[in-house]
Amino acid sequence: MIIVITGPTCSSKSKIAIDIAKRYNGEIVNADAFQIYKELDIGTAKPSSYDYRIVPHHLYDFVLPNAKYSIFNYQNDARICISSLIKKKKNVILVGGSGLYIKAAIYDFKFNKKKPVDLKEFEKMDNQSLHDALKKIDQETANKTHVNNRRRLLRAIAIFLENNETKSELEKKQKHEVIYKDIYFFVVKINRNELYKKIKERAKKMVDKGLVQEARMLVKKYGKDNNSLKAIGYREVIENPNLADDKVLELIQKNTCHYAKKQLVFIRHQYKNVDINFVRDAQEIIDFIDKHESF
RNA sequence: GGGGGUAUAGCCUAUCGGUUAGGCGCUUGUCUGUAAAACAAGUUUAGAAUGGUUCGACUCCAUUUGCCCCUA
Numbered sequence: 001m002i003i004v005i006t007g008p009t010c011s012s013k014s015k016i017a018i019d020i021a022k023r024y025n026g027e028i029v030n031a032d033a034f035q036i037y038k039e040l041d042i043g044t045a046k047p048s049s050y051d052y053r054i055v056p057h058h059l060y061d062f063v064l065p066n067a068k069y070s071i072f073n074y075q076n077d078a079r080i081c082i083s084s085l086i087k088k089k090k091n092v093i094l095v096g097g098s099g100l101y102i103k104a105a106i107y108d109f110k111f112n113k114k115k116p117v118d119l120k121e122f123e124k125m126d127n128q129s130l131h132d133a134l135k136k137i138d139q140e141t142a143n144k145t146h147v148n149n150r151r152r153l154l155r156a157i158a159i160f161l162e163n164n165e166t167k168s169e170l171e172k173k174q175k176h177e178v179i180y181k182d183i184y185f186f187v188v189k190i191n192r193n194e195l196y197k198k199i200k201e202r203a204k205k206m207v208d209k210g211l212v213q214e215a216r217m218l219v220k221k222y223g224k225d226n227n228s229l230k231a232i233g234y235r236e237v238i239e240n241p242n243l244a245d246d247k248v249l250e251l252i253q254k255n256t257c258h259y260a261k262k263q264l265v266f267i268r269h270q271y272k273n274v275d276i277n278f279v280r281d282a283q284e285i286i287d288f289i290d291k292h293e294s295f
Numbered sequence: 296g297g298g299g300g301u302a303u304a305g306c307c308u309a310u311c312g313g314u315u316a317g318g319c320g321c322u323u324g325u326c327u328g329u330a331a332a333a334c335a336a337g338u339u340u341a342g343a344a345u346g347g348u349u350c351g352a353c354u355c356c357a358u359u360u361g362c363c364c365c366u367a
Contacts, residue, residue, distance in 0.1 A: 009331075034331060044331085070328040100330050109327050146325075149334040159328090171327070232331045254320085259331050265324065 002082065002092040002180050003285070004106065006031070006267065007188030008260035009097050010199045012281075014047050016188060017095040019282035021055040024091045024289070029081050030059040031096025031105060034231040036074075037063050039218060042211045043233030045202065058085075065218055065228040071104050072114070078105040082180075099266035106183065106274075108174045117161040122154060133157065138166035177273050184292075186285050187267055189278040195260060200253045203233070207249045212237050232256050 003020055007013050017028050030036060034044045038061050047057055058081045063069050078094075082105070085092050094105060103109065122130060130153045135142040141156045159167045190198075215237035218229060224238050236251040243251075267276070279285050 032331090033329090068329090071330075072328045075328090098330065100327075100332095104327070107327090111328060114328065144325085146334055149325090151329080151333045152326080155328075167327080174327085227329055227332090230329070230332070235331085255331080261322090262331085266326080266330090269324080270326070 001182040001184065002094060002106070003289070004031075004102060004183065004185045005093065005095045005188065005285070006097060006099070006102055006186070008190070008195060008263045008267075009256060010045070010195060010202055010260065011188040011190045013095050013097065013188055014045075014051070016282045016285065017093045018047075018051060018055050020285055021091075021093045023282075023286055024093075026091035026093045027056040027058060027085055028093045028095055029078060029085070029105075030057065031078070031094050031098055031101045033074075033096075033098040033101055034228065035060050035096070036069065037061070037065050037228045037231075039065050039221075040214075040228055040231060040234065042206050042209050042214050043231060045206075063228075064222075066222040066226045068227065071100055072111050074101050075104040075109060075111065097263055099263065099270055103270065106178050106180060108177060108179050110170060110174055112159065112163040112165060112170060115162045117158055119154060119158060119161075122157055127153075130154070130157075138168050140168040141166065183274070184277070184285075184289060185271070185274045186277050186279050186288075189280055196257050199256045199260060203249060203253045203256055206233060207245060207252070211252075212245055212248060232259055 001024075003024070003026065005013050005017050005020070020026060021028050028047075032044070034040060035046045036059060037044070040046075046060060051057065052060075059074075059077055078101070082092050082094075094102065096102065122133060125133065127147050127150060130150060131142060131145070131147045134145070134153050134156050137160045138156060142153075145152045145156065147153075156167045159165070159170065211233055215229070215234040218234065219238055222229075229235065229238060232255045233252050236248050236255065240248060240251070277285075277288055279288070
């Protein structure tokens with residue numbers, strides 16, 4: 001079986017996952033967009049080396065900070081990983097807070113092959129012209145995409161140029177359903193104020209442990225134009241090189257709370273055609289699964 | 296003690312003798328190759344206090360209070 005555990009950042013997902021893995025002969029697969037990176041140790045709240053020894057963890061700490069890694073790579077890696085665990089008769093515990101990554105892993109998302117295309121002409125356009133250009137290519141996607149969202153407009157145009165198939169056509173070929181049958185989906189529920197408090201405490205601990213130094217070291221080693229360094233905790237340090245540590249901490253705390261809030265929105269609306277079960281701790285997951293597996 | 300400046304929403308910053316202030320925050324939402332990303336919608340009827348000038352004052356004047364700067 002596959003057990004998905006998601007929820008906002010700092011809601012003890014990783015800890016719960018370990019308990020569940022131990023209980024059900026499972027192994028843990030990461031669904032977090034930044035815990036995949038090596039060397040981003042303090043700011044991403046990765047499991048500890050002790051955790052790794054208790055239960056096998058997959059797709060953590062394996063991508064170089066200067067590598068390009070996208071949802072496409074993740075989907076491949078996650079699917080391969082899940083299949084091999086199923087073959088080994090292991091239960092899969094998919095844990096993480098990156099909603100899109102979870103969707104790509106368990107839904108029938110399909111990505112076409114990416115080919116080099118020339119977007120220079122489009123990149124020069126203003127937002128309105130870009131939106132008009134997409135309208136000519138893919139009316140449906142244009143209607144769904146806000147004029148100001150250049151990134152999405154450009155990507156939708158690129159999708160068409162790459163394979164001569166529009167984004168809306170590509171999506172119509174999908175059923176938008178979960179591809180695994182034996183799956184449980186849990187969201188860790190936590191009171192919002194309590195969560196914000198925990199986030200602030202954790203951020204403080206991270207800065208005390210040397211997050212600022214780690215961020216500066218990574219910039220020096222790899223340059224600042226890497227996706228990995230857009231992570232909260234690193235971005236704030238890099239964008240404000242002259243800011244005092246306590247001000248940087250405040251920024252990190254604020255942005256992490258924002259992030260948690262956005263995750264909650266994603267959870268509320270984006271997981272279609274699955275039963276979402278809200279739980280507070282590992283025990284509630286165990287109770288739920290035991291009840292359902294006994295039939 | 297003397298002189299000067301300042302007071303605008305939870306915070307920061309404008310403007311103006313008569314009209315919707317803006318940003319941050321907060322709330323809600325969109326989401327298929329940067330997703331800890333990108334983008335959108337909503338939100339508090341603010342003018343330190345008192346008095347005056349005026350048809351009309353957040354804006355001009357006076358006093359008081361708080362804060363900041365200079366000075367013996």
